[in-house]
Amino acid sequence: MDESTAAAARRRAHQRGLSVNRYIEELVKQDAGEAGRAFVEAAADFMKQYESVFAEEFGAAAPVPVTAMSPSGGGDAGPGGDATGAARRSRRSKSGAQGER
Template sequence: MPRTQLNSRVDQAVAAEAAGQGRATVTRSLAERAEPDREDAGRAFVEAAADFMRRYESVFAEEFGTERVAH
């Protein structure tokens, strides 16, 4: 998993839960809790980008042509 800086306040109950479940660190516990949100945000971004491309496809075709170039 790539490293992401996460600033969060954690109460002692969360820290105790992480320790009680055998997790290595509270930081790791927080990262695991944030992962689904990050995945949802990534999906939302990709869906919004695809929608944008669909909506403006004709504008791009007019500006740049319809020929696709692979890089």
């Protein structure tokens, strides 16, 4: 990195009361969050554009809400949609298996 960029990073980190490393870490996280949102928006747009093709090929099923695909929800949504629903299904299947003994 050139000296003027490094000096600007040091100045901005100091203004925020952060170390340069912490400042850069926050910039990277912000950038990754923006990239993740852009990906989800693009995927939702793609699904909307080709919704009829998917319905014809795979049958009409209830659409998965776009918010269920959001990376900010935490956890792996898995093939069933949202992470919370996946966790509920997992608990249900475990409790059902215990009752079958």
